[in-house]
Amino acid sequence: MADAAANTVARVREFNRFYTRVIGVLEAGLLGTPYSLTEARVLFELAHRDEMGVSELRGLLGIDAGYLSRILGRFAADGLVVREAARDDGRRQLVRLTAQGRIAYGRIDDGQVRATEQLLDPLDEDGRRRLVAAMDWIRRAFGDAPLPRTLVLRGPRAGELGWIISRHGAREAEAARLVADFACRADPREAAWIAEADGEPVGCALCLADETDPRAARLSLLLVEPVARCAGIGSRLVAECVRSARAAGFDRVRTHAPVDSAGARVLGRAGFEPDGNEWTCTC
Template identity: 80%
Template sequence: MSEPAPVVARVREFNRFYTRVIGVLEAGVLGTPYSLTEARVLFELAHRDEMGVSELRGVLGIDAGYLSRILRRFSADGLLVREAAQDDGRRQVVRLTAQGRAAYGRIDDEQVRATERLLEPLDEDGRGQLVAAMDCIRRTLGDRPLPRTVVLRGPGPGELGWIISRHGAEESEAARVVAGFACRADPREAAWIADVDGEPVGSALCLADDSDPGTARLTLLRVEPAARGAGIGSRLVAECVRHARSVGYDAISAQAPSGSPAARILGRSGFASNGEVWTRRW
């Protein structure tokens, strides 16, 4: 067996050192029952509303069979739900349950504490040098992802029509709602387009509720399937809530079937449900 080149040997030596320091050679990450790959699956899902199985495999770069075994185990343990996507029954999506998010939270908390222990012996200068060296390694090895710019803005020309067209079977109802919004021109009402790199990918409207003058109505909340999992829906909901409060409403309500993506976003955004009606008060 030939001797590795000096630079190869030094890189391998550093890898052995660092994996020992951060403890990834242990059976479980930081004393948890999860391997490094399993912890990474939890990490990816914890930062998204839901995620396609094929997308998850692409992000992790692991074998489909290996990922399937992890997902089966997590499903059996009650950490996640795996189901057909609402917009395409052939596409499988996964999302963490409350138990799964709690499991990720425990790992994340322990990783924070472990990193704090790692940095504790270093003074401010030493910490700066360490972080700068890490940044240098990432840049040198090509870790330069181009950020996707997400902007929430008012609808541009023709985009009220785009909102209507994206609601499929509910297009006629969407047309009625949008037409009413456009005709009223009420300053207490507003509409948003979620724009990713110049293209519309989502929408939401904040309208008056005819049955309750003190309550705003959040409606036509939608995020395109290709843009889901990046927190865009939560940002749209947060913007509707901010607007409703700023113009003097006491509450905001929305309708969403239990278990739907919209319902999960509303639940995480502080809304309480009564059947399919979700309400947030302040």
């Protein structure tokens, strides 16, 4: 496990080195301008506000107060910003871009647009979609992205039954058995769903015939990826399973979930009643 963790760290660092080279962070000036990446970010934040408190700007950027002071001092000397005390609190310092500062920001912004267009130019539409989806995934993984913009529930595509198995980790053997039984039976009353958010699979569920009760269906292998939780995806999958079971003629849906789990909360909201860790919903 220690070797695996070390390998992951090494690969992340390798990607960081690659990407900083791609976007030109290591160059003396960003996109041929006299400004560093941090200085360009300061201009960006100020360009999107009429004025801003210096302490608020420092908190937003997460940089040292002395470093920010030196940046703003240079900008003020170049005529890009004006710093002044707030009218209602002389201890609070405000900063805003001058007209010259907005021109400087505009040049950087135009250059970044052109550079990004050139970066994307070799990619076809599918490649661009996959790139943006991967970037969104990384942002969600580190808590800095909005919830998925589009959500589709659909049947598994080629290879995605294997994806369902692989995503169940410690339960992989059980998942493999359930998926294999589902695929082999081809029972028209049974169904499987992939939750696709912004073009990428982020969840799944199976609605299977219960092996011990001919009138019941079983909600199995319900999963939502951590980066896509709190978007109602689990609730959508559970509701679709209940709807499908009802249409197939089942009287009830059963499933298993620890009573103190996040999945139990989703089941409770969907009308499932617990009996220990076993949950039942009447269709």
